[in-house]
Amino acid sequence: MTLTAPSEAAEVYGxxxxxxxxxxxxxxxxxxxxxxxxSVIMPIFQPASEAEVxxxxxxxFTRDLERYAxxxxxxxxxxxxxxxxxxxxxxxxxxxxxxERNNYIGGGxxxxxxxxxxxxxxxxxxxxxxxxxxxYEEYSKNLFVTPGPHACSKLIAATMDAGARIxxxxxxxxxxxxxxxxxxxxxxxxTPVQALPHEITCVDPIALESxxxxxxxxxxxxxxxxxxxxxxxxxxxxxxxxIERSEDAVVEHTGLAYPGVIVAGMAxxxxxxxxxxxxxxxxxxxxxxxxxxxxxxxxxxxxxxAKPSETKSKAIARKR
Amino acid sequence: MAGDGETLSRVYxxxxxxxxxxxxxxxxxxxxxxxxxPAAVREEFLLHHGTDDIDFLAKEMAAARVTDIxxxxxxxxxxxxxxxxxxxxxESPGRRVHGxxxxxxxxxxxLRGALPPKERTLDTPHVxxxxxxxxxxxxxxxxxxxxxxxxxxxxxxxxTGLVEGPAKPREFYVAKRGLRIETADARYxxxxxxxxxxxxxxxxxxxxxxxxxxxxxxxxxxxxGEPFCDDKDCVLFNAHWQEELLHAQVxxxxxxxRHAKVARALRDGRKTRxx
Numbered sequence: 074m075t076l077t078a079p080s081e082a083a084e085v086y087g088x089x090x091x092x093x094x095x096x097x098x099x100x101x102x103x104x105x106x107x108x109x110x111x112s113v114i115m116p117i118f119q120p121a122s123e124a125e126v127x128x129x130x131x132x133x134f135t136r137d138l139e140r141y142a143x144x145x146x147x148x149x150x151x152x153x154x155x156x157x158x159x160x161x162x163x164x165x166x167x168x169x170x171x172x173e174r175n176n177y178i179g180g181g182x183x184x185x186x187x188x189x190x191x192x193x194x195x196x197x198x199x200x201x202x203x204x205x206x207x208x209y210e211e212y213s214k215n216l217f218v219t220p221g222p223h224a225c226s227k228l229i230a231a232t233m234d235a236g237a238r239i240x241x242x243x244x245x246x247x248x249x250x251x252x253x254x255x256x257x258x259x260x261x262x263x264t265p266v267q268a269l270p271h272e273i274t275c276v277d278p279i280a281l282e283s284x285x286x287x288x289x290x291x292x293x294x295x296x297x298x299x300x301x302x303x304x305x306x307x308x309x310x311x312x313x314x315x316i317e318r319s320e321d322a323v324v325e326h327t328g329l330a331y332p333g334v335i336v337a338g339m340a341x342x343x344x345x346x347x348x349x350x351x352x353x354x355x356x357x358x359x360x361x362x363x364x365x366x367x368x369x370x371x372x373x374x375x376x377x378x379a380k381p382s383e384t385k386s387k388a389i390a391r392k393r
Numbered sequence: 394m395a396g397d398g399e400t401l402s403r404v405y406x407x408x409x410x411x412x413x414x415x416x417x418x419x420x421x422x423x424x425x426x427x428x429x430x431p432a433a434v435r436e437e438f439l440l441h442h443g444t445d446d447i448d449f450l451a452k453e454m455a456a457a458r459v460t461d462i463x464x465x466x467x468x469x470x471x472x473x474x475x476x477x478x479x480x481x482x483x484e485s486p487g488r489r490v491h492g493x494x495x496x497x498x499x500x501x502x503x504l505r506g507a508l509p510p511k512e513r514t515l516d517t518p519h520v521x522x523x524x525x526x527x528x529x530x531x532x533x534x535x536x537x538x539x540x541x542x543x544x545x546x547x548x549x550x551x552x553t554g555l556v557e558g559p560a561k562p563r564e565f566y567v568a569k570r571g572l573r574i575e576t577a578d579a580r581y582x583x584x585x586x587x588x589x590x591x592x593x594x595x596x597x598x599x600x601x602x603x604x605x606x607x608x609x610x611x612x613x614x615x616x617x618g619e620p621f622c623d624d625k626d627c628v629l630f631n632a633h634w635q636e637e638l639l640h641a642q643v644x645x646x647x648x649x650x651r652h653a654k655v656a657r658a659l660r661d662g663r664k665t666r667x668x
Contacts, residue, residue, distance in 0.1 A: 336474065
């Protein structure tokens with residue numbers, strides 16, 4: 074089978090009238106399929122004009138942007154913790170959008186340590202892989218391995234399937250500040266705008282309003298950093314000592330760090346002064362989950378705040 | 394610190410709800426048996442002596458957090474995220490905090506401040522078990538050191554410090570360095586398995602046995618002003634290595650002859666006094 078050039082394709086249609094808008098030369102012709110004898114079989118794609126394609130892009134994009142101009146939660150950073158948080162929130166019926174500065178989603182989840190794309194997770198994080206339908210192997214007791222591309226693509230799909238929306242190539246610029254200095258959204262701009270010299274890209278950003286912002290921006294902790302610039306917060310920086318379980322520490326510290334801001338993933342390390350972690354991703358996934366739980370609590374949706382007495386009595390009950 | 398052992402009314406032990414293998418009732422029974430001093434078990438210290446002003450406590454606890462091990466704590470206002478974190482911890486003390494070091498003296502001061510005046514007496518020793526890792530600043534090398542205990546009023550026994558304070562076997566660190574692994578690396582857990590039994594781990598089944606000895610250290614410090622013993626077979630031995638800790642607390646598990654005599658005198662003195 075061969076594909077012919079579009080200029081030849083016009084003749085092939087014969088009496089058939091391709092569906093188009095506007096001028097004849099704007100018609101996008103379907104490619105022609107020929108078998109070995111050279112006879113036409115059928116076109117692959119239905120025709121659509123360039124203008125129609127442009128309108129479709131615009132309408133789809135503006136419809137989405139219009140919806141998430143006001144969300145319940147904005148997740149800044151589309152790495153494993155941000156995606157996990159967005160997926161759990163969307164599953165719980167929360168209006169959530171993920172802002173990602175890169176074209177690709179998934180952050181470091183595509184690849185493991187030393188550029189080798191096998192990723193490792195320690196129990197109980199493999200249960201997340203079960204949830205998103207990603208196969209894995211038990212390398213040794215409580216240590217699981219899976220190909221990064223498989224796990225990452227499954228997580229992205231699961232996040233979108235749950236109903237979260239993703240705005241990629243979009244950089245976080247600042248926070249929206251509300252009364253009593255509470256954070257009430259984010260200021261964003263196109264990533265390419267940030268990448269070019271200011272003199273030629275004087276493009277004003279736009280703002281998205283939200284009840285909560287989740288800072289899942291990795292080591293930079295960009296949301297907390299923006300608060301720091303205003304003198305409203307202070308990052309402690311990565312560090313820490315005497316730590317056997319830094320993954321546990323990241324998950325335990327995940328939570329509300331500032332009114333309106335929840336910190337998740339590696340951003341937790343620099344916000345709270347915890348050590349960097351090795352190439353295991355369980356901490357990122359479970360930190361994302363903890364962030365979603367905290368967000369639901371803050372939004373008064375489903376996860377009740379533990380009362381001290383209840384917490385204690387439960388703990389004691391477990392012990393006895 | 395020097396309470397009169399014969400007049401001590403009761404020792405109060407405070408639970409660490411994040412340690413499922415710690416049975417403080419057994420520790421209380423042990424203290425009563427060894428020293429003849431009744432011991433009562435209470436819930437987690439700040440829950441028991443709770444205050445309505447949880448925000449104040451959270452702020453105090455956030456200020457006790459060591460963020461630079463080479464500097465003593467100043468009087469800087471703690472950042473908001475630490476206050477919010479401590480508030481969550483105070484609300485759910487059953488969650489162990491990993492990787493955070495607190496200034497032991499500051500924590501002691503916070504706990505002491507929470508005690509009601511009638512219990513803030515030398516006749517009433519308090520021993521608070523906690524999951525928080527506590528440390529003290531060493532003037533010699535100008536840095537903080539993690540501790541299993543910070544003795545005083547009240548005395549703190551850190552269940553995290555018992556694991557992370559005393560050093561693991563030298564070979565463990567050599568192997569860890571050879572493998573170039575971080576503590577969060579999954580292989581770290583595998584490495585630990587190769588040294589299983591040679592150090593105390595989180596939720597270790599030997600924790601209650603170890604806690605008995607450390608509670609006695611707190612009590613002896615309260616009564617005599619001397620918590621430790623030079624005898625490696627005595628439960629009052631100040632272990633700097635995990636293998637020393639396990640030897641003194643688990644393999645030996647008893648007081649040396651000299652301290653056993655002190656304990657006997659305490660028991661006899663209390664008996665004489667109560668007759």
